[in-house]
Amino acid sequence: MSPPATAAHDSAGLEPPRGGQLPARLVENPPHLEQWRQKLFDLEHVLILTPEELETYFPWVDNVYSHRSTQRYKRKTLVTRYHDCRMKGRPAGTPKSRDPARKTRQRTVRKRDLCDVKIKVTEYQAGAAAEFRDGDGGLALEAGALEALARIRDGPFWVIQRNNPAGPDGLPVKHRHTLQDSDAIKKSSAHRWLMAKQHDARRNQRPSRWRPSxxxxxxxxxxxxxxxxxxxxxxxxxxxxxxxxxxxxxxxxxxxxxxxxxxxxxxxxxxxxxxxxxxxxxxxxxxxxxxxxxxxxxxxxxxxxxxxxxxxxxxxxxxxxxxxxxxxxxxxxxxxxx
Ligand SMILES: N[C@@H](CCC(=O)N[C@@H](CS)C(=O)NCC(=O)O)C(=O)O
CATH class of the missing domain: 3.40.30.10 (Glutaredoxin)
Structure with missing residues (x-):
């Protein structure tokens, strides 16, 4: 699954796409989208992505996860962002946004703790492949991940992995719902962007030229x-x-x-x-x-x-x-x- 040639790549100031924040250019129909979405949902293996791949595919699954915290390291050339599965729910006492520009939405109260999956998304600077392999990457890397590291060579890259691969019982923590359940709760920012674009296109469709006859x-x-x-x-x-x-x-x-x-x-x-x-x-x-x-x-x-x-x-x-x-x-x- 190689990234589409049209993928946006702006390595300077690359930010992980979060809900409502899209990369500069969105790839509308990236190849193998459904497989990528499933892969990013299951996260059975450590995924190593180029910035292009991340920008291309993450906006299509950002509805599944909600960002919890970001850790920046003084010495290391990496930034780690922690996300919980959205089905985990908002932790009690999370202050509501006071941003007056924020659209107020009708919210329905969801049950909490419906899923325990936690992930971390780490952004590595160019040349950090060795650091990852020897340090944080002390994990047993799948062949696919090793292949990805070889492909990325010295460029920047992103690592997406489960933060709690095994539960207290030692068994791997899996989503307790399907990807479709996540989509039903919230659409990804890419889906929302696409829907808004289609809506605008319909609205702006030029009515046929009426001429009196x-x-x-x-x-x-x-x-x-x-x-x-x-x-x-x-x-x-x-x-x-x-x-x-x-x-x-x-x-x-x-x-x-x-x-x-x-x-x-x-x-x-x-x-x-x-x-x-x-x-x-x-x-x-x-x-x-x-x-x-x-x-x-x-x-x-x-x-x-x-x-x-x-x-x-x-x-x-x-x-x-x-x-x-x-x-x-x-x-x-x-x-x-x-
Ligand atoms: N009360 C107005 C009604 C005029 C009206 O509704 N015009 C329609 C076309 S038949 C219109 O301009 N619609 C455009 C729109 O609603 O944006 C009148 O009697 O002039």
Whole structure:
């Protein structure tokens, strides 16, 4: 299992990926990911990894372990970080983060001590292979580990191993659950990053270009040139259509601008006219107005040669009631601004 060629490697200032902290570049589909995840979960043998391998694969299992402490040595060229299996739970009395920038999450209380696996992750500087082999590595190294040391030669490397390989009964301590159980409790930072990326991609998917067609297209083309009034509209939008019909009925001069209000980021032209980012909106010089019923009233005040409402008061009231009904009934299906 050799590391992917695209793996990020920034040996200067290399930090172990922790929850929420990702390496500079994440390898999205590293080869043999499932085997690596299982290997890092079981940790049956001492694993010796290059910085590339660590950066590539550890972010995919950092949900399994939670960091407990870090030990730095004055004389040795290594740093050791101790982790417990997350199923061990938070030790009683662990102070909660007071970071105001930290997102508050709904936490469900989990049972504690569901697993006793402890691991240590040690970062060795370049040239420390001999130190590891003779010192801390006094362990009987598997052939695989020896092979890894030979491969790493004099470069920096990471050693991941169980900190309590055997329990009080002398038997090897194993996770008392599966990797899938760990994933169900918390996703790894790489998984979370990938999910957020996919979510963003879906949100930013450019909506297909809507263009008014048929008679609407012909009307839009007729009003393509600049005029005193600019009408920002989406041809699919019933609220825009309502204003458009009034503009046409009254024969007013306007420039038609087709705007897709769901595009992210919202077009600046739209935001300038309506900071809520909804169509329709109209602008006249540096004045702008939004909300279709309000625009309709403005148009009515501007030009009463063709009236929009019946003049008979009761009929006018009926008409307003239906306008209000249609607005409130259809609005939820067209508003995505949350
Ligand atoms: N109450 C508004 C509703 C306008 C509206 O919901 N427009 C939709 C398009 S039909 C829109 O711009 N949606 C974009 C969004 O929700 O972000 C009006 O009557 O003008």
């Amino acid at each position: 048929g008679d609407a297209g012909a009307t839009a083309r007729k009003h393509a040139d600049a005029a005193g009034m600019t009408f920002l509209a989406a041809s699919f939008c019933p609220f825009s259509q309502r204003v458009w019909i009034a503009l046409e009925a009254k024969g007013l001069a306007y420039q038609y601008r087709e705007i897709h209000p769901l595009r992210k980021p919202k077009p600046q032209l739209l935001l300038d006219a309506n900071p809520r980012g909804l169509v329709p909106a109209i602008s006249v010089g540096d004045w702008a107005c939004a909300e279709s019923p309000v625009i309709l009233e403005y148009l009515e005040d501007l030009d009463c040669s063709v009236v929009l409402h019946p003049t008979q008061p009761r009929l006018k009231a009926n008409c307003r009631m239906w306008i209000d009904f249609v607005s409130s009934a259809s609005s939820p299906f067209f508003s995505f601004h949350g």
